[in-house]
Amino acid sequence: MSSALDALTLDRYPRSNTYDRQWIVDNLMGPHPLWSAEGLMGAMTLEPGMRVLDLGCGTALTSIFFAREYDVEVWATDLWVDPTENWQRIQDSGAADRVHPIQSDAHKLPFAHDFFDAIVSIGAFNYFGTGADYLAYVTQFLRPGGTLGVVAPGIRTAPVLTLPSYLESRWGPDLCTWLPPDWWHQLWQRTNLVAVQTADFLPNSWSDWLLWLKTCAEVDRGYKPDEQMLEADQGDLLGLTRLVAHLNERG
Ligand SMILES: C[S@@+](CC[C@H](N)C(=O)[O-])C[C@H]1O[C@@H](n2cnc3c(N)ncnc32)[C@H](O)[C@@H]1O
Numbered sequence: 001m002s003s004a005l006d007a008l009t010l011d012r013y014p015r016s017n018t019y020d021r022q023w024i025v026d027n028l029m030g031p032h033p034l035w036s037a038e039g040l041m042g043a044m045t046l047e048p049g050m051r052v053l054d055l056g057c058g059t060a061l062t063s064i065f066f067a068r069e070y071d072v073e074v075w076a077t078d079l080w081v082d083p084t085e086n087w088q089r090i091q092d093s094g095a096a097d098r099v100h101p102i103q104s105d106a107h108k109l110p111f112a113h114d115f116f117d118a119i120v121s122i123g124a125f126n127y128f129g130t131g132a133d134y135l136a137y138v139t140q141f142l143r144p145g146g147t148l149g150v151v152a153p154g155i156r157t158a159p160v161l162t163l164p165s166y167l168e169s170r171w172g173p174d175l176c177t178w179l180p181p182d183w184w185h186q187l188w189q190r191t192n193l194v195a196v197q198t199a200d201f202l203p204n205s206w207s208d209w210l211l212w213l214k215t216c217a218e219v220d221r222g223y224k225p226d227e228q229m230l231e232a233d234q235g236d237l238l239g240l241t242r243l244v245a246h247l248n249e250r251g
Contacts, residue, residue, distance in 0.1 A: 004218035007211060012204065013038050015069050019061075025221050027059040027089070030123035032212045036151040036202065036240060037062045037122055043198040044149045044244045046070040050117035053077060053141060055106055056124020060086040060099065066120065067098040075116075077102040077109070078124075107134075111141045118147045126152040126177035135191050144249045148194065151202060153178040154241030166232035170225050181241050194245035205240035206230065 005021040016034035024034060046052065048071035054063040055077055063076035063086075076086055076099050083101035090099045104110055106128040119142055121129070128134065129150075142148065155178045163171060185199035213227040230238055 004215060007215045008032070010035075010208070015065070019065070024061060025216055025219060027061055028216065028221060029058040031153070031205075031209045031240060033058070033061045033122050034065050035208055035212070036205075037065050037120070039202040039205070039240070040120065040122070040149045040151050040242060040244070041070070042203075043200075043242060044118070044147050046072050046118055048072065051075070051115060053109075053111070053116045053119045055119055055121040055138070056127060057081075057086070057122075058124065060089055060101060062120070062122045063099045064090060064093045064095045067095045068093070072098070072118075074099045075102055075111070076100065077104050077106075079103065079105050107137070109138070109141055113140045114143045116142050116146060118142075118149065120149045122151050123153070125150045126179065130177055130179065130187075132187065135188050136193060139193055139247050142247045144247055146247045148243070148245045148247070150184075150243040151240050154180055154201065154239055156180055156201060156237050156239065158183065164232075164237070166229050167237070170229045178238075179241065181243065184241060184243050188243070188245055192248070194247055196243070196245045198242060198244040200242055202240040202242045205242075206233065206235040206238055209238075209240065 008021045009017050013035050016038050019034055050072045052066055052072045052074045054074050057063045057076040057078045058081055060076040063074040066072055067074045083103040086101040090096055090101060157180055181199035185196050188194055189196050210230040213222050216222040217227060
């Protein structure tokens with residue numbers, strides 16, 4: 001039987017296509033989390049058995065995805081979402097042996113230094129990671145040579161002072177954290193802590209984000225302000241920023 005959610009099956013996301021679309025929509029918190037995770041993995045590698053911090057994991061869908069798809073152990077860490085609810089989702093998905101729910105502020109992480117092989121963050125890093133000192137803080141928990149991978153809402157060019165009307169009407173503190181790949185690249189590279197490997201826009205991210213919002217709207221899970229803004233943008237400025245960096249040896 002066909003449904004509105006059939007539109008969420010796209011050839012470029014073969015791994016995401018194997019997950020229940022209703023489950024994804026029921027637990028949404030932003031752009032399609034599994035598409036973002038799968039898109040991030042187009043630019044980074046996870047090896048089986050790695051320890052991975054999923055920072056700002058929300059409802060832990062991406063944590064479950066990384067654990068199941070790449071056979072890694074994931075610490076699903078988030079501030080707002082109740083870890084008991086995440087634990088239930090993790091158990092229901094059959095990933096209880098590999099995904100650990102943690103409630104923590106990204107600025108007060110309860111982990112050992114050098115513990116993680118990789119840190120990933122989908123749709124969340126812009127909430128807590130824009131400060132000039134944050135990269136130095138968070139990479140303490142990453143082993144030298146480890147990888148940091150981020151996907152977050154972005155605006156293609158340097159922060160603009162004169163906004164197009166469709167951005168001006170939606171503008172606020174949250175949109176101020178939607179920053180371009182080059183902005184993040186400079187912020188990170190100047191620390192001398194990491195080598196930035198990728199700083200780009202996730203391919204197709206504007207159109208996929210709009211498709212996602214339109215499809216969610218058909219089942220009363222949309223967000224009109226963002227749908228209208230993306231529609232008006234036509235892929236000119238908006239999309240998802242993708243960043244991958246490797247931690248240098250400590251000096
Ligand atoms: C838009 S949601 C994205 C959630 C999920 N990664 C996804 O893609 O569906 C942003 C998440 O960032 C988390 N977050 C915001 N500020 C945080 C902080 N200071 N520490 C940890 N998590 C934070 C929130 O709890 C929220 O779940």
